[in-house]
Amino acid sequence: MIRNFIGITLQFAFAVTGIVLLGCLPVLMDGNGISAFFHKTVDIAAGLLRPWEIAYVSGDVDVKLFPEFTDAIIYSFTLMGFAFLAALTVSIVLTVLTMLLPLAVKERVKLFVYMTESIPDILVILLLQLFVITIYKQTGIKLTTVISIMDSKPYVLPIICLSVLPTIQLYRLSIYLFEEELRKDYPLFAASVGLKKAFIFIVHILRNILVSLFYQSKTTIWFMLSNLLVLEHLFNIFGITHYVLKYMSPEVFTTALLALFIPIFLFYKFGELLLENTVGRGEGI
Template identity: 30%
Template structure:
């Protein structure tokens, strides 16, 4: 890891050799980078926007865009886990037609490319708005407003399908364990076995 960081620093100073804007040499560029690394409070991130270059301190970046992104990712994963578990329960305790429907629907979702879900959800939001006049999800932000619902919904679809398939495999394997037959022999219902024993295991 340390050698990787050193390599990144050495490579990032290469443009100083070919730069016509400054007369800074490669060694001077290295020296300035290493001196800047020694003062974390001065670390800054600059990135090219549509019309201008933005400069932001690392602290502001972590407390701003980074935390915003992490909240969306963590929320989408937790929601995916919860929905996938509910689908597993429905698959094990629901009627046969529901099990077959969930299996077919998950296969259909996996057949779509990841980026297509955003487009399909946007089309659904527009259709609902045209039919009812209700705007369900906001896909853009203005004046620094942070949106959560739309990105969380879009990011939750693929993980939900993957978690569902993984949980189904684990639950099917657990359902064939010896203690399941022992619990049935003691008179426990399948629902009680599913929630009290199979799920924790």
């Protein structure tokens, strides 16, 4: 336990150091020299210990980043969190239903999934926005807010847009993990003692693939972060990436990266510890 804690602490320290150095890299690239780069690194590291003093320039005025930035963090992670949960839930349900289909139908579904995975994220967002606008123009029914204006914050449509491609990714991955589990001995043993296919899938195989899915979902999270940049721009959302794009400075860039990294890092590290102390990395009957 102590060794795990030391390992996690070192990983966290190295990652934070790397983010700070990355945030200061523009100073070095501007030709200011290694001395200016070093001083900026020290300034940002010291500023992170006093986040309430971090400021950005808006016009000719220095504006404190916090507490305004806190709302942006909460908003962005609300969208990401619900989108990830929606993608995970829908992909698992679709996977179980797909695995219960006849083999020929299942192969066609898998082919369709592989084809749709290459759809650009910006196309998904624009099509869904266009769909909502068209419904409103034709029927007068406003399904949801399509853009952020003043105090109006869209939630439903951004969450749907952000979850579409991750759902396809997790769906494809879940099918692959399901098929890997089916090649093992315990599903055959369970079937031989009279357990129904649906029961084996849901109670035994699903439990095991959830463990593997958690470990491999990190790629999906980073994919969602890249989509978040496009999403917040197209919906005019004042989230984390808005500050990065509009107030490009080493201080804002570093703070934004840390705001994204720290919650995700803690989520996966605590999740890994929980899984290792409960079910390990998957088990049979």
